[in-house]
């Protein structure tokens with residue numbers, strides 16, 4: 001009887017051979033990386049992080065490293081136009097990095113990813129009270145709608161626009177500087193953007209703020225933003241920031257801003 005039961009157990013429960021998904025590593029191109037890797041119960045798919053070395057992906061790299069999350073970094077070479085691959089557009093219809101795929105969930109836009117990961121892990125977040133969420137959301141959107149776009153356009157008109165447009169140069173440099181000044185003023189009376197604790201807002205700020213001299217085309221720019229500089233330097237000294245920046249050793253992104261790169265990144269040309 002017992003032997004019969006054991007026989008039935010063995011035949012009724014076919015053994016499932018769980019194979020570990022073969023992770024796509026650094027050598028893959030964007031399309032290889034974008035392919036879905038089916039999760040198994042024993043080995044859930046690793047979070048996939050689509051990145052380049054630009055400021056917005058670097059903030060997300062910082063969070064992933066700070067939180068100690070396992071992730072698979074998949075380079076998207078925007079100067080080769082890989083951001084327009086249909087498989088990548090399915091993840092980020094906006095065709096820009098960063099983006100992540102976490103199980104069945106895709107998230108794009110650096111601020112949204114920071115909020116998503118912060119809420120999911122509970123790390124680097126202020127208390128979930130209206131009073132604490134108000135400055136969190138205000139500063140997250142300040143970076144997303146102000147600091148990021150104005151710094152980006154300042155760099156574009158200074159360094160990449162095919163013609164010099166003095167009015168645009170002046171306006172974007174002015175606005176980039178103005179946004180950096182607002183951050184500096186905020187940090188003059190508190191250690192971090194939200195007070196005593198290091199949060200996703202500081203990571204969000206770090207993405208562009210660490211490049212202030214480059215954005216403003218002014219080597220001496222830090223003298224105008226001593227408090228912001230203190231924050232940027234403090235973050236730069238963190239092991240997680242060093243690991244995030246070390247992503248540059250992992251993949252050789254195209255460096256030339258040639259016709260192919262311009263066609264990929266400045267589609268209005």
Ligand SMILES: N[C@@H](CCC(=O)N[C@@H](CS)C(=O)NCC(=O)O)C(=O)O
Nearest residue numbers: 054055056078096097098109110265
């Ligand atoms: N609002 C987006 C902006 C993303 C963005 O502009 N990404 C740049 C790199 S920092 C990019 O992918 N550029 C390639 C392109 O525009 O084609 C975010 O914060 O993630």
